[in-house]
Amino acid sequence: MKLQISILLILMSFKSLGQKQLDVFFDFNKDFPNQASILEINEWIANNKNAEITKLLGYCDSIDTKNYNKKLAERRIDNVQVLLQTSGLKFSESLEKVAYGKDFKQSKIQAENRKVTIFYLEPQAIPIVSTLTQKIKESKVGETIALPNIYFINNSARTVPKSEATLYDLRCAMEENPKLKIQIQGHICCQTKGDLLNLSTSRARTVYNYLLRNKIDRKRMSFKGFGTTRPLHPIPEKDEQEENENRRVEILIVEK
Template identity: 25%
Template sequence: MRKLAFIFLFAFNLLSAQEEVVHSVYFEFDKFNLDDKQANDVYSFVKNIDTTRIESIQIYGYCDDRGKDAYNYKLSSNRANTIKTKLIEKGIKNKIIVTIEGKGRILIEDDIVENLPEVRQKNRRVDVVMNFKPAPIIPIPGVYNDLKNDMVVGDRICFDKILFEKGRSVLTHKARVELDRIARFLHKYKNIHFEIQGHICCTPTFQKEAIDKDTKKRALSHNRAQAVYKYLIAKRIDKRRMSFKGYGNTQPLGNGSEQDRRVEFLITKM
């Protein structure tokens, strides 16, 4: 028994960006039924595709060039209906199968074709044409210098005005003005949830955290993040939308120590 063969052809329409997959099933001479191995291979094919994206299915049956036209049309139609039955058994909805058609025989010029038996065998087939809905676009997180109303989970916002003096976690006047503006934005877009991330500069690599001059404790990046957190709470931002964490010197920007004495937001929920 010949093995079931799979052919995957991917074509993208420039206007609709629709994906089309052609799956071909090959039959024995003068047969339209499938043995268990062939049926299982059809099931395996369906299992390995995203059936939720299938928009429509067209099924076309074919025969080789031998035999009378009427017989071949009937045989090719039977082959198409065999595959339809197997697809429905596997859970494909009947309503998305929009075409079932026996095309009859495929004519070939046997006097110029090389390897005629192989060509005829490939013509004894059913083509299952699956049209898929465009795949959903998954936004890629990025790094920005301000909040936007269309952010996605994973976006990082590095504010260039929320910077700290060396060794300190006290908010500067400039940082407070910036946080006032941010608070107004967050009141407008209440769907934004985020982690406040504190950072430091100028410590040796073996010492991930620095001492806070104001508290005398080695928790400088933590304290910077917490200072922003407390300020936003004072501005009536719901604390359930926020968390905070110190990252020490583990994420330097590489463009100067001042920029590393910073606080970033990481979007955690939209």
């Protein structure tokens, strides 16, 4: 039982550490936020549409009785909640609302005591793993992985703009897996007499240079061109699809 309570307290601590807060201020004896706070809260709402409200704490200054101030603090909480609900914000199922009359540590500046503090959680971004990154993660040493959508200008080693996404994915995979070592392999299509312009090597070098420019250690990679010696389909190819599949850049997993 003690272990369960300890785990629960740890989880609660982690959640509270992830919470952020916003103070909303009120004029004397008013239960609706003042003009400056209205502007601030509207800007905050615009930038935090996915926030989850977990707690609303209401406060008053030291003037008047404890009971009166507690009821005023409750109205302040209710009005802030309505304001947030109207804006479509999400509330925690275990939303906590606490109104304080005078029983809290007050600031010497009375205006700072007339407030509602909003506690909220920001949604945690879920990292998106690309198909290429997943393939590299699941691969074994000695395995070859084709780089999808790597295209070059005709008879050159210059990549076209739509190749950038795959190059970026490869770069990210190299950064996320510091022990990964690869050989970049270039292949061409269509030429029955071999790689006369040595395009396969030049294209593999283009990918190598991209990674090098983006601070991937040269010791972790090499490149090699295979011309038309390793076609996936017999040459001459039957159609454009077979040509594209023969005309490719791959990476060989050397070390992980």
